[in-house]
Amino acid sequence: MLPVLPAGGRPLRAAHVLHEMALRLPADAVLVEETPSSRPDLHRLVPARNPLGFVSAAMGGLGFALPAAVGLRMALPDRPVVAVVGDGSALYGVHALWSAAHYRVGALFLVLANGRYAIMDRLADQRGGKAPWPPFDEVDLAALARSLGCPARKVDGHAELVATLEEVVPTLAAREEPLLLDVSVTVDPDFQP
Numbered sequence: 001m002l003p004v005l006p007a008g009g010r011p012l013r014a015a016h017v018l019h020e021m022a023l024r025l026p027a028d029a030v031l032v033e034e035t036p037s038s039r040p041d042l043h044r045l046v047p048a049r050n051p052l053g054f055v056s057a058a059m060g061g062l063g064f065a066l067p068a069a070v071g072l073r074m075a076l077p078d079r080p081v082v083a084v085v086g087d088g089s090a091l092y093g094v095h096a097l098w099s100a101a102h103y104r105v106g107a108l109f110l111v112l113a114n115g116r117y118a119i120m121d122r123l124a125d126q127r128g129g130k131a132p133w134p135p136f137d138e139v140d141l142a143a144l145a146r147s148l149g150c151p152a153r154k155v156d157g158h159a160e161l162v163a164t165l166e167e168v169v170p171t172l173a174a175r176e177e178p179l180l181l182d183v184s185v186t187v188d189p190d191f192q193p
Helices: 014-024 036-045 065-075 087-091 096-102 118-126 141-147 158-174
Strands: 030-034 054-056 081-086 108-113 152-155 179-186
Touching (some): 014 036, 014 108, 014 158, 065 081, 065 096, 087 108
Parallel strands (some): 030 054, 030 081, 108 179
């Protein structure tokens, strides 16, 4: 079940973002996933419809999605490629955005930005502890992307998300320029790893 949108469209949850993306994603899209705290919603909302329709790392390490999306788009230039990645995971492979920009790899990088390692925070909570790492609310993935030559936009609300996806998703198959969408989301209070 999709959470009700809060008044004013903020704060979005990952399920809101994934739902809107799923409504627009072409059947031949390659979806690269690395968003541990949003994975249950992703599995529920975004079906894999073709071979390579859903790609994920099996080992649980971080830093896979951004470079994998670049490589898949280079290998499959006629297929739309979207990486759905948490901001914590993106930090482990952010340099792949430089390659995407300089090799003109038209992938879409959809970053679900909650300013923390939410999956790790929840695991610590489950064991009765407190996460030993601080949140990283000051990290601006859109600014990092732009500093690496990759165009980027910040998305803060539902209306802005819908408008951006309506504009960008239809262009995915023909894109030569990468784009990072830094989408602000709140941590889902009901998530259990």
